[in-house]
Amino acid sequence: MVSVQPLMSVSVDAEDRLHEANNPTSLVAEFGPDEPLRLDCGVDLAPFQIAYQAYGTLNADKTNAILICHALTMDQHVANVHPITGKPGGWLTLVGPGKPVDTDRYFVICSNVIGSCMGSTGPASINPATGKVWGLDFPVITIPDMVRAQAMLIDRLGITQLFCVVGGSMGGMQTLQWTAAYPERVFSALAVACATKHSAQNIAFHELGRQAVMADPDWRGGRYFEEGTHPHRGLGVARMAAHITYLSDAALHRKFGRRMQDRDVPTFSFEADFQVESYLRYQGSSFVERFDANSYLYLTRAMDYFDIAADHNGHLAEAFRDTQTRFCLMSFTSDWLFPTAESRDVVHALNAGGVRVSFAEIETDKGHDAFLLDVPEFLDLADAFLNSAAAVRGLPVEARDK
Amino acid sequence: MNVHQQGLGTKPGNPASPVPGSYRGDHLLVAEMIPAGSKVLDVGCGDGDLLQLLESRGIDGRGIELSREGVNHCVGKGLAVVQGDADTDLVNYPDDAFDYVILSQTLQATRQPRVVLENLLRIGRRAIVSFPNFGFWRMRLQLLIGGRMPRTENLPATWYDTPNIHFCTIKDFVHLCDEINVKMERAVALDLYGRPLRLNAPWWFWNMFGEQGVFLLQRAGK
Numbered sequence: 001m002v003s004v005q006p007l008m009s010v011s012v013d014a015e016d017r018l019h020e021a022n023n024p025t026s027l028v029a030e031f032g033p034d035e036p037l038r039l040d041c042g043v044d045l046a047p048f049q050i051a052y053q054a055y056g057t058l059n060a061d062k063t064n065a066i067l068i069c070h071a072l073t074m075d076q077h078v079a080n081v082h083p084i085t086g087k088p089g090g091w092l093t094l095v096g097p098g099k100p101v102d103t104d105r106y107f108v109i110c111s112n113v114i115g116s117c118m119g120s121t122g123p124a125s126i127n128p129a130t131g132k133v134w135g136l137d138f139p140v141i142t143i144p145d146m147v148r149a150q151a152m153l154i155d156r157l158g159i160t161q162l163f164c165v166v167g168g169s170m171g172g173m174q175t176l177q178w179t180a181a182y183p184e185r186v187f188s189a190l191a192v193a194c195a196t197k198h199s200a201q202n203i204a205f206h207e208l209g210r211q212a213v214m215a216d217p218d219w220r221g222g223r224y225f226e227e228g229t230h231p232h233r234g235l236g237v238a239r240m241a242a243h244i245t246y247l248s249d250a251a252l253h254r255k256f257g258r259r260m261q262d263r264d265v266p267t268f269s270f271e272a273d274f275q276v277e278s279y280l281r282y283q284g285s286s287f288v289e290r291f292d293a294n295s296y297l298y299l300t301r302a303m304d305y306f307d308i309a310a311d312h313n314g315h316l317a318e319a320f321r322d323t324q325t326r327f328c329l330m331s332f333t334s335d336w337l338f339p340t341a342e343s344r345d346v347v348h349a350l351n352a353g354g355v356r357v358s359f360a361e362i363e364t365d366k367g368h369d370a371f372l373l374d375v376p377e378f379l380d381l382a383d384a385f386l387n388s389a390a391a392v393r394g395l396p397v398e399a400r401d402k
Numbered sequence: 403m404n405v406h407q408q409g410l411g412t413k414p415g416n417p418a419s420p421v422p423g424s425y426r427g428d429h430l431l432v433a434e435m436i437p438a439g440s441k442v443l444d445v446g447c448g449d450g451d452l453l454q455l456l457e458s459r460g461i462d463g464r465g466i467e468l469s470r471e472g473v474n475h476c477v478g479k480g481l482a483v484v485q486g487d488a489d490t491d492l493v494n495y496p497d498d499a500f501d502y503v504i505l506s507q508t509l510q511a512t513r514q515p516r517v518v519l520e521n522l523l524r525i526g527r528r529a530i531v532s533f534p535n536f537g538f539w540r541m542r543l544q545l546l547i548g549g550r551m552p553r554t555e556n557l558p559a560t561w562y563d564t565p566n567i568h569f570c571t572i573k574d575f576v577h578l579c580d581e582i583n584v585k586m587e588r589a590v591a592l593d594l595y596g597r598p599l600r601l602n603a604p605w606w607f608w609n610m611f612g613e614q615g616v617f618l619l620q621r622a623g624k
Binding site: 317328344348351354356358359361377380384387 | 470474481482483485494496
């Protein structure tokens with residue numbers, strides 16, 4: 001029989017993930033039965049909680065707050081060691097002392113999105129009505145729901161206007177949603193590698209991921225916590241497929257080419273002969289250690305439903321008409337998940353609405369993930385944009401450390 | 403020609419500008435044509451020098467620039483500039499979106515100058531267009547005597563690598579404006595050093611001795 005090497009099994013146990021989802025290693029804002037979150041699907045979610053991290057100090061005028069909106073499978077731990085994986089913060093290229101989002105000058109907030117699994121209410125949380133994990137009983141949430149929840153958190157923190165909302169990918173979608181829903185609460189917006197709608201191709205990739213999760217017998221209709229299983233194979237495959245979309249052909253070629261993994265000749269089996277296979281399997285298996293399978297279903301769905309223009313009679317420009325927010329959009333040449341054309345559509349709509357916008361396409365072969373990586377041109381522009389906005393807002397200006 | 407030629411005041415840099423005297427002559431000329439508080443689009447804004455001058459004078463400036471380096475410079479200066487192409491992207495702007503649309507030293511590099519010009523006056527209530535005059539005596543002399551495509555300090559590219567594909571003379575441009583029914587509010591010719599030529603000089607003189615032309619345009623019938 002031909003040798004087969006399946007995806008590795010889980011080393012972080014379900015208890016840890018469940019604990020982090022309900023009792024996070026983060027600050028927590030709790031909202032009681034009298035403060036429901038109005039969801040687009042018609043449900044009032046209450047009670048619920050938002051887990052968030054905060055860095056730096058809020059100034060006396062409360063004008064230096066930056067909200068970071070995290071991407072699909074990222075979380076609020078952008079600039080601190082991750083409580084489950086023990087790895088460094090998720091967006092240290094952009095956020096930290098002396099970085100473009102300078103925690104020495106700004107009060108930086110990042111909250112776990114509703115529906116995720118790192119402490120904000122989601123499908124891995126306990127449903128107070130049943131005392132059991134929500135699972136698929138959790139209502140379907142949208143990007144506007146996530147932003148509505150964030151606005152409630154910002155209210156709770158006593159901040160009227162955010163100096164900047166920053167996000168990439170799904171975080172960029174939230175950033176754009178912020179400016180469409182609460183233009184007066186956003187002084188500036190930095191949206192990277194994103195769009196105002198999810199394309200058919202992107203929905204297709206998400207559907208592939210969801211079907212992989214649901215095809216895993218250990219998924220058990222979403223009741224895997226109670227049944228003591230975990231659909232790590234399905235979720236791992238979903239992650240592997242998604243991860244390919246975050247890279248580029250050029251980046252895969254540069255990093256791996258057709259090189260073999262710890263061997264010189266093929267094994268004539270289905271083991272991971274190629275480095276790229278080994279890398280993808282590692283991505284799949286490390287992801288399932290920290291992420292909840294049902295959350296993956298919910299968050300990918302939220303991105304699929306996102307379409308700002310559809311919420312404004314099909315006219316994107318109407319969503320941004322006469323907004324005073326200062327915008328900066330950036331895209332990456334090798335990003336095929338959110339290609340430059342998508343950003344240009346947003347720019348055209350902003351121009352049509354008379355909005356102040358800067359837009360640059362950054363040349364890199366690093367694909368969609370470039371926004372999280374050390375891409376100096378991107379970081380320089382983010383720095384310059386934030387500093388120019390800071391000058392207008394009367395905040396201190398300082399070039400980033402290099 | 404039905405154009406009223408008009409000279410501009412020769413007063414030096416506005417005291418409001420951060421570094422008076424450091425700006426290009428044609429930029430100062432353009433800036434003087436625009437009242438404070440106007441909303442302006444600079445098409446082909448390069449490194450953003452003109453936009454910076456305009457913003458320093460209380461004008462709300464936006465830019466389009468083709469080159470990635472140019473855009474990055476501009477964003478680095480805090481300017482609202484988007485990467486785009488005058489030939490393809492102007493159609494995406496709504497009518498009357500700006501008070502003034504500027505096309506500075508870019509017309510000759512567009513694929514469809516006429517369409518671009520029409521778009522400028524659709525997007526903006528007024529347009530300011532400046533371009534190098536191919537009828538300038540040095541150009542004529544190089545072609546006539548040297549028998550080779552002209553090159554100057556301001557246009558140093560060779561014929562095979564120049565981005566400038568639609569050269570015209572001041573006379574040509576005035577004809578185009580007549581043809582598409584554009585009204586010239588002001589016209590200025592600058593010499594090699596960016597100084598305005600004598601304003602009572604005849605058109606042929608401008609076309610011969612103007613190194614570049616700067617025109618303030620308006621849709622006719624308004």
